[in-house]
Amino acid sequence: MSLGQTHMRKALFLPFFGQFADKRLAKSRQVWYGLIIAEMSAVSGQARKGSEKMLDIFDILGPVMVGPSSSHTAGAVRIGNMARALLGGQPVKADIALHGSFAETGQGHGTDKALVAGLLGMRPDDLDIPRSFEIAEERGLEFYIHPVQLRDAHPNTAILTVEDADGKKLTVQGVSIGGGRIRVDKINGVDVNFTGAYNTLVVHHQDVAGELSRITNELAVGGVNIANMSLCRSRKGGDVLTIIEMDQKLEPSMVKRIRSLYAVHDVTYYEKEDA
Numbered sequence: 001m002s003l004g005q006t007h008m009r010k011a012l013f014l015p016f017f018g019q020f021a022d023k024r025l026a027k028s029r030q031v032w033y034g035l036i037i038a039e040m041s042a043v044s045g046q047a048r049k050g051s052e053k054m055l056d057i058f059d060i061l062g063p064v065m066v067g068p069s070s071s072h073t074a075g076a077v078r079i080g081n082m083a084r085a086l087l088g089g090q091p092v093k094a095d096i097a098l099h100g101s102f103a104e105t106g107q108g109h110g111t112d113k114a115l116v117a118g119l120l121g122m123r124p125d126d127l128d129i130p131r132s133f134e135i136a137e138e139r140g141l142e143f144y145i146h147p148v149q150l151r152d153a154h155p156n157t158a159i160l161t162v163e164d165a166d167g168k169k170l171t172v173q174g175v176s177i178g179g180g181r182i183r184v185d186k187i188n189g190v191d192v193n194f195t196g197a198y199n200t201l202v203v204h205h206q207d208v209a210g211e212l213s214r215i216t217n218e219l220a221v222g223g224v225n226i227a228n229m230s231l232c233r234s235r236k237g238g239d240v241l242t243i244i245e246m247d248q249k250l251e252p253s254m255v256k257r258i259r260s261l262y263a264v265h266d267v268t269y270y271e272k273e274d275a
Helices: 003-050 070-087 101-109 111-119 129-139 211-221 252-259
Strands: 093-099 142-147 157-163 169-178 181-187 190-194 199-206 226-233 239-246 264-270
Touching (some): 070 264, 101 111, 111 129, 111 142, 111 157, 190 239, 199 252, 211 226, 211 252
Antiparallel strands (some): 093 157, 181 190, 199 239
């Protein structure tokens, strides 16, 4: 068969497949994950013999996604989703600054469309990701994408400054670290470090005695277990940003109770993706 005939077959086959992709995606996930788990058992067994490092599912295959690159596409969608969640809803304006590899090759890999898709609430496997610019226009999301040069930053870094219809603004600096995984490095210029692998509560509050205890007590009363916690404060008695990663999901009523505490200024909540 000639090269031209091969390309023609591909051209005829792909549109045909596309009609059924969305219907079969969920089923194909089950099949693939079953095969992957079996493969992971074998590979992880070999890894334990030669090394203490344990492999996870992303080391074997990477995420189920739409797009050519887990770092530039799946990770970018999750960064956009994180910014949307931390803002507390759909943004109407977004300034998207791309650093390093994101800026240099991001357009070809669909990073720009993936970030906008995340801001619209799409998941990495959403078949509408290539149409995210059009959908953004339909939903009234204005966005501006441009390069930026940062010092000592990961090459797959994006800074998203988003604003909702009420004028609330938020700036998130996120990094795609590979395999579709992300890390948040800054919120409104404050250094943080969390990944979205857990349900995450971000509490902006005053540095007063007992406030952290009151926040964690609300979680304990609700039966929520804390996996990781960190806090950053500007100065003694000043503003504090507390990051709490949790094993359980939070009910809206619990977020509301924490928001009503004496010294709390604002609360945002990120709910991790279901597997």
